[in-house]
């Protein structure tokens with residue numbers, strides 16, 4: 001699967017792929033990435049890529065020409081691309097989107113900067129517009145990394161262990177139960193005793209119950225969606 005990052009600041013993104021799971025995914029060829037900087041495409045003699053909003057408004061907008069030419073350049077390279085713009089005014093990105101998008105062959109992630117992009121770019125070039133949450137970042141670079149990571153870990157082979165994908169939160173709209181590792185006692189705090197007794201069906205039932213309670217407490221919005229079947233299990 002190929003990811004194209006369209007950004008004025010590729011160095012903000014590159015470092016993320018130099019270690020850990022994303023590096024392994026790149027090295028093994030499960031995913032590939034490239035970068036395209038709209039500034040390399042601007043026809044402006046001063047290399048400008050932004051301009052004030054027409055009709056007034058605070059701040060600068062990315063102008064259409066360099067961005068559209070950069071996107072077209074990436075679309076030409078790989079073909080069959082799905083193009084995504086990251087902006088705080090998009091729909092909220094979810095785990096279901098990550099799973100759905102992991103089936104695509106080529107995703108172009110366009111990072112917004114300044115006050116956003118000219119609406120005509122969205123109309124002519126963008127398939128989906130996503131926000132990663134109700135807060136404002138300085139640009140879309142972090143958000144495009146968030147999408148890339150969340151999508152790539154659903155690509156077959158990237159995690160190595162498909163089971164860990166199955167157990168992950170949100171697959172069934174539940175938060176994961178509290179987890180513990182060694183030692184059994186740490187700074188006077190011990191592990192939930194049932195976890196130490198080795199009765200796996202009891203542990204599974206307890207984890208399920210803790211998952212439900214944790215979801216109810218931290219994410220009442222998710223809890224409302226939890227299948228009635230789960231709630232009636234006990």
Ligand code: ADE
Pocket residue numbers: 086087088112130131132133134135136137138139140143
């Ligand atoms: N750019 C700035 N803030 C953002 C957000 N919350 N999500 C996606 N892109 C952004």
